[in-house]
Structures are given as C-alpha cells and as structure tokens.
Amino acid sequence: xPSSSAPSNDWNAWLAENASRFLLFARQQTRCGxxxxxxxxxxxxxTWRRAGGRxxxxxxxATIRRRAIDLGRRTDRRSQREQLGRETELFTLPPEDExxxxxxxxxxxxxxxxQREVLTLKFWGGLTFVEVATTLDIPQGTAxxxxxxxxxxxxxxxxxxxT
Amino acid sequence: xxxxxxxxxxxxLLGRLTPAPPDDALMKRLKAANPDRSNIIPMLRWTGxxxxxxxxxxxxxxxxxxxxxxxxxxxxxxxxxxxxxxxxVPVESRQHLMEVKDLGIVQDTSGQQQPVRLIRTTWVxxxxxxxxxxxxxxxxxxxxxxxxxxxLNSY
Numbered sequence: 055x056p057s058s059s060a061p062s063n064d065w066n067a068w069l070a071e072n073a074s075r076f077l078l079f080a081r082q083q084t085r086c087g088x089x090x091x092x093x094x095x096x097x098x099x100x101t102w103r104r105a106g107g108r109x110x111x112x113x114x115x116a117t118i119r120r121r122a123i124d125l126g127r128r129t130d131r132r133s134q135r136e137q138l139g140r141e142t143e144l145f146t147l148p149p150e151d152e153x154x155x156x157x158x159x160x161x162x163x164x165x166x167x168x169q170r171e172v173l174t175l176k177f178w179g180g181l182t183f184v185e186v187a188t189t190l191d192i193p194q195g196t197a198x199x200x201x202x203x204x205x206x207x208x209x210x211x212x213x214x215x216x217t
Numbered sequence: 218x219x220x221x222x223x224x225x226x227x228x229x230l231l232g233r234l235t236p237a238p239p240d241d242a243l244m245k246r247l248k249a250a251n252p253d254r255s256n257i258i259p260m261l262r263w264t265g266x267x268x269x270x271x272x273x274x275x276x277x278x279x280x281x282x283x284x285x286x287x288x289x290x291x292x293x294x295x296x297x298x299x300x301x302x303x304x305x306v307p308v309e310s311r312q313h314l315m316e317v318k319d320l321g322i323v324q325d326t327s328g329q330q331q332p333v334r335l336i337r338t339t340w341v342x343x344x345x346x347x348x349x350x351x352x353x354x355x356x357x358x359x360x361x362x363x364x365x366x367x368x369l370n371s372y
Contacts, residue, residue, distance in 0.1 A: 158233065
C-alpha cells in the first residue's frame with residue numbers, strides 16, 4: 055500500500071532503495087541506455103503521482119513496460135541504430151567471484167526475452183508470480199513456467215563452466 | 218541435511234549478481250524529478266489561468282441577459298406567456314477542482330520543441346442564478362474537463 059503520510063524527501067529514500075531494480079528492468083525493456091533512463095524517470099514520476107507516494111513495485115514495473123513499448127513504437131529506427139555497439143552493464147559483479155558472475159551474466163543475456171523478463175521481475179524485482187503475470191499481461195501459469203524454463207536453461211548453460 | 222534442488226543452486230548463483238545502481242548523473246536527474254516538488258508551481262499557474270477563463274466566461278454570461286433586455290425594449294413584445302418566463306441572471310459562480318489526471322508526456326517528432334506533460338483537469342462549475350431581484354439564487358452545476366499542457370523541467 056502506498057504510504058499517504060510520506061514526507062516529501064521520501065522520494066529520495068525510495069529511489070535509493072529501489073532505483074537499481076527498476077533500472078535493470080528498464081534497460082532490459084529498451085534498446086539503449088538513454089531510452090532506459092527516460093522510461094525509468096517517466097514511470098517513476100507517473101506511478102508516484104498516481105499513488106500519492108510510494109507506489110507498489112508491480113505498478114512501477116508495469117508502467118516501465120508500457121512506457122518502453124510506447125517509446126519503442128515512436129523511435130524504432132533511431133533506437134536500433136543507437137543500440138549497435140553499445141553494451142550496458144546490467145549487474146554489479148562480486149570481485150571475489152568475478153569470472154563465474156561474468157559467465158552467469160552472459161548466460162542471462164542469451165535467454166529468450168520473455169524468460170529473462172520473468173526472471174528479472176521475480177528474482178531481482180521481488181514480485182510474486184501473480185504480480186509478474188499482471189505486469190506482463192500473461193497467465194500466472196505461463197509466468198511460472200517461463201521462470202522454471204529460464205532456470206533450467208541457465209543450469210544447462212552453466213553446468214559445464216561452473217561445476 | 219537437505220541437498221539443494223537444481224533450481225535452488227541456480228538461484229544461489231543468481232544471488233551473486235546485484236542490479237547495477239544508477240550512475241550519479243542519473244540519480245541526480247531522478248532526484249530532481251521529485252513529483253512532490255515539481256507539481257506545485259505548474260499547477261498553481263494553470264489553475265490561475267483556468268480561474269481567469271472561468272471569470273471571463275461568467276462575465277460574458279452576465280452581459281448576455283442585459284443585451285437581451287436592450288433588444289426587447291425596441292420591440293413591441295406581444296403580451297402572453299413568453300413575457301412571463303423568468304429571466305435567469307447569473308449572480309455568482311464557484312469553480313471546484315475535482316481531479317487532476319496525468320495523461321503523459323508528449324514530444325514533437327522533430328525534437329525542436331521541449332516536451333510537455335499533459336494533464337486533464339476536471340472541474341465542477343456552480344453558477345447561481347437569480348430569477349427575480351431579491352429572490353433566493355438557484356444553483357446549477359456542471360462538470361467541465363480541460364486538457365492543459367505543463368512545462369517540464371529540462372536537465
């Protein structure tokens with residue numbers, strides 16, 4: 055539930071707590087870093103206003119997705135050009151186990167987009183399957199099966215390298 | 218001891234990765250976009266403009282019955298029911314802002330103009346009419362919606 059008594063500086067605290075996971079999803083939903091930042095700002099401001107304070111995470115993710123689709127339709131050709139040769143760092147890698155983490159990140163990038171977005175929302179977004187399904191406009195069972203397929207695909211890819 | 222399932226092993230691996238935080242520039246930009254702060258000034262500005270428009274509309278409405286009376290003086294109005302109809306003279310109006318809805322940000326495709334945020338405001342206009350001098354005013358209310366552009370801060 056949004057907190058109606060949040061002080062005005064609660065915005066900054068909320069950003070500090072949540073911006074990373076929202077940015078990760080925005081980057082995966084857009085074609086370049088600049089688009090991701092624009093979509094992120096628009097979605098955060100919109101959902102905060104709509105909720106009158108801290109919005110539900112599921113609402114923010116759903117808004118990011120809608121805004122990314124809108125932006126993709128408007129700027130399709132431009133974004134495809136900008137995407138070329140640009141690689142955004144999606145994760146912070148642990149220094150003590152960087153090699154394994156890099157391989158994991160690469161494996162994630164090669165997942166089908168529909169599996170990766172479910173995995174991102176469930177694992178790093180902290181959403182339930184019901185919320186993931188609502189956010190992506192898919193049945194709950196589909197969300198759960200895509201999550202399991204993503205884990206299985208990662209397991210197969212990484213078994214040879216991490217064991 | 219329970220052995221971790223294959224899914225749990227992968228989830229443990231995934232736990233090594235944490236989403237990269239926004240860089241300083243983006244964080245600064247997001248903090249500056251604080252909706253609680255940026256809402257106030259544009260809303261006051263557009264509310265003022267809307268109020269001025271309503272005042273102008275009310276003034277026009279007040280003038281219309283007077284003009285009708287002037288026209289009636291020059292005519293030989295036949296006696297009958299038409300002359301006995303009450304004339305409603307607006308004597309007061311009140312505007313209540315009921316809802317502000319964010320419609321999103323629009324930007325022209327050429328990119329030459331600054332993007333603007335569109336908001337839809339919903340008002341209830343109450344107009345009080347006097348049918349006879351000194352009589353109790355009669356109230357009429359109607360809902361009015363306006364779509365207004367609000368300038369965005371640029372960074």
